Amino acid sequence: MKIGLVVRPEVEAAVTHARELLTWCARNNHEVVLEHNSAEALDAQGWNAATATKMSAAELAVACDPVVSLGGDGTLIGVAHFVQGRSPVILGVNFGTLGFLTEISPTELIPTLESVLAGTALCGERAMLQAEIVRDGKVISSTQGVNDVVVQKGARSRLLDLDLFVDREAVMRLRADGLIIATPTGSTAYSLAAGGSIMHPSLSVVMVTPICPHSLGSRPLILRLGSEIRIDVPPYDGKCYLTVDGQMSVPLRSGDAVRVTESPNRVRFVRSSKRSYFEILRAKLNWGLPNCGDA
Numbered sequence: 001m002k003i004g005l006v007v008r009p010e011v012e013a014a015v016t017h018a019r020e021l022l023t024w025c026a027r028n029n030h031e032v033v034l035e036h037n038s039a040e041a042l043d044a045q046g047w048n049a050a051t052a053t054k055m056s057a058a059e060l061a062v063a064c065d066p067v068v069s070l071g072g073d074g075t076l077i078g079v080a081h082f083v084q085g086r087s088p089v090i091l092g093v094n095f096g097t098l099g100f101l102t103e104i105s106p107t108e109l110i111p112t113l114e115s116v117l118a119g120t121a122l123c124g125e126r127a128m129l130q131a132e133i134v135r136d137g138k139v140i141s142s143t144q145g146v147n148d149v150v151v152q153k154g155a156r157s158r159l160l161d162l163d164l165f166v167d168r169e170a171v172m173r174l175r176a177d178g179l180i181i182a183t184p185t186g187s188t189a190y191s192l193a194a195g196g197s198i199m200h201p202s203l204s205v206v207m208v209t210p211i212c213p214h215s216l217g218s219r220p221l222i223l224r225l226g227s228e229i230r231i232d233v234p235p236y237d238g239k240c241y242l243t244v245d246g247q248m249s250v251p252l253r254s255g256d257a258v259r260v261t262e263s264p265n266r267v268r269f270v271r272s273s274k275r276s277y278f279e280i281l282r283a284k285l286n287w288g289l290p291n292c293g294d295a
Contacts, residue, residue: 001117003032004064004088006057006079008071009041014095017106018042018070024110030117033064035079058082066091066116066270068109073101073189077245080128080146080267089116089123091270100188100284101146103272112270122271126185126201127225128263131244135256144263145244147186151231151258152178152211157238159214165230166223173234176213181206181229181260188281190246196220201277206260229260 003025007018019042025032033053034042057079060067065088069076076092092102093109104112115121131149133141153160162179164171182191184199187207192198196209197220204225210218223229233240233256240252252258272280281287 001031002053002064003030003113004035004055004060004067004079005032005038006035006060006067006069006071006075007038007041008075008095009037009044011071011095013106014070014093015041015044017093017095017109021068021070021109021113033060035060061088064088066113068113069093069102070109071095071102072099074247076101076269077146078247080269081144081245081247083128083144083265083267085265087125087266087268089121089268089270091116091121100280101185101269103275103280104270108272108274116270122273123268124201124271125266125268127183127204128265128267129181129183129206130261130263131181131242132259133242133250133252133256134259135253141242141250143244143248144265145186146183146267147189147245148180148182148191149258149260150178150180150190150211150241150243150246151233151252152241152243154239154241157240160236160238160240161234163232163234164208165232167228168230171221172218174210174213174218175215176210176218178211179231180209180211181231182209183225186245188284191220197222198281225262227261231258231260233257 008014036054039054061079061082067088067090069092093104094102128144130144132139162174180191184201184203187199191209194209194211196207205222208221235254241249243249
């Protein structure tokens with residue numbers, strides 16, 4: 001069994017914990033495979049990674065199980081983005097800010113990894129989206145995302161017109177800064193900031209959220225996960241992009257179509273055994289609790 005390790009290089013505490021994890025793995029005869037940038041960060045802190053096996057994040061996602069991610073949600077998603085077939089168990093340790101997916105605290109790392117290796121860890125499976133760019137009738141790009149697929153104008157470009165289709169039926173022409181297609185996992189990310197609702201991760205749905213629409217009637221839509229969503233780009237003289245999970249961006253042209261469907265792949269994350277989904281929401285979003293004391 002190979003344990004993959006991905007570290008957010010600029011977070012010193014994450015790199016320090018990575019060194020402690022490597023020491024523990026060596027002591028317990030566990031093979032560890034390092035992501036390339038993570039190995040460089042460890043080298044910079046004085047740990048010699050010269051003899052360690054190294055892979056890209058894409059290779060880790062298919063060759064290692066489990067994969068330990070030390071950073072924030074973005075670090076974890078950078079691995080989950082490449083899952084093909086059966087997902088490895090991804091153990092996300094939160095060294096970031098919000099961290100809705102990285103549910104494990106640094107002090108819980110080793111005990112949680114032990115439970116993963118023993119097969120007793122609490123895991124959750126999340127759906128992903130498949131996004132294709134269709135140009136002149138041909139698919140020129142295809143990728144998948146955990147959080148969201150976004151069609152958005154450039155920073156200095158004027159408002160963008162987008163034509164939305166669901167299961168090949170015309171829904172609306174939207175004038176806005178862009179459009180977000182989010183999974184329940186991604187409903188607490190960009191979609192939430194744009195006014196979308198929070199969707200429980202157990203739901204098989206997606207949310208279509210306009211970004212700063214030029215009409216009060218343009219509201220978020222919740223659709224079934226199996227829907228085929230198509231976004232057509234009419235003639236437009238500004239810059240327009242397809243962005244997936246905030247990590248991959250591709251320029252779009254007038255006449256392009258972005259087709260979004262459910263990915264055939266799913267991703268497995270380690271869940272905290274100490275905090276429920278709503279406890280995490282309360283902590284991250286500063287929700288208050290009702291007064292349940294005696295009157």
